[in-house]
Amino acid sequence: MLTLKDIVVVRDKKTILQIGDFRLEEGERLAVIGPNGAGKSTFLKVLALLETPTAGEIFFRGDKVTGQNSLTFRRRMAVVFQEPLLLNTTVFNNVAQGMHFRGIAGVDRQRRVDYWLDRFGITALRNRKPLHLSGGEAQRVSLARAFVLEPEVIFLDEPFSALDFSTRLELLEDLGTQLANTGSTTVFVTHDFNEIPYLTDNVAVIDAGAIVYKGGLKSLLAGEVAVPAVQRFLRPFKMSGQLLV
């Protein structure tokens, strides 16, 4: 579905991302993990066509992405960030917002918004303004706003990191259910191994701007991956007993 070829991202004269070959398959659900500053968000933004790499090529369903067609492709994707970025209007309007650019209007639009408000358990918040929503509620609105677009790929960058443990758990379960129902191709960035099993067993580890491992989470946690950067990253999780999975 998305292919990266010889991608390099240089910022402030520093190479922050370097990826020779990467493929995201149709229907694939990939978790991306790595230390702070490793390049996870940069990787996600390159894939989501939100950041133009310094060098290299990106293909969306076989078509090379260019300055001319990238906006068209971008409208077939949706992104959820850690901060909900909601507008000062009703929850309904926030969720309906992106459909405007995609030419969906009237009854169809309303039906779709109401469907996703229900899926994420926020129908009661339909006419509320985001200012006084809890962090968890606001992130539910962000999720509904992404899913309502029926995107071909959905990107999530540490969407639940700012939430308390029980809220995080509920949202992970609900997100996992909806991703399973829709079969959406997904890239989910996290810094917490414990979040991954709710969504997938398929993980990429990024370190110093490179993908140093891509494969099963279980084999990674079982210590079967002989990549020094992976072992270095995993060690503090194991030593501190933070690993619940």
Ligand SMILES: Nc1ncnc2c1ncn2[C@@H]1O[C@H](COP(=O)(O)OP(=O)(O)OP(=O)(O)O)[C@@H](O)[C@H]1O
């Ligand atoms: N526009 C920019 N200009 C200069 N440096 C940048 C820019 N964007 C990112 N960087 C640097 O590139 C590196 C990777 O950043 P990135 O945000 O992708 O990391 P990350 O893995 O998402 O980190 P975190 O876990 O903290 O979210 C960091 O060292 C960051 O400071």
Ligand SMILES: [Mg+2]
């Ligand atoms: Mg980041």
